[in-house]
Amino acid sequence: MSAEPKAATRDEPMNMLELAPEFFERFFAFFRPGHQEGIVPSRIKELARIKIASINECDT
Known part of the structure; x- marks a missing residue:
């Protein structure tokens, strides 16, 4: 049995604008101009x- 924590997963991406x-x-x-x-x-x-x-x- 591994003691390493599992990575959190999300079904939906986070909306950073919100x-x-x-x-x-x-x-x-x-940025726009x-x-x-x-x-x-x-x-x-x-x-x-x-x-x-x-x-x-960098991943963009």
């Missing part, structure tokens, strides 16, 4: 974000 709505409101107010405006198209910015996450071994 848990911290004020944080996400401020985050999106900061930089993502949607400027010379570089949003698609290229998103691809760069995904590549950076991959390089840093």
Whole structure:
């Protein structure tokens, strides 16, 4: 018999917007203009974000 605790499981993902709505409101107010405006198209910015996450071994 193993004494190791089992990992908790969830059937549904957590809705972080419900848990911290004020944080996400401020985050999106900061993030959207930089993502949607400027010379570089949003698609290229998103691809760069995904590549950076991959390089840093970050699951997004």
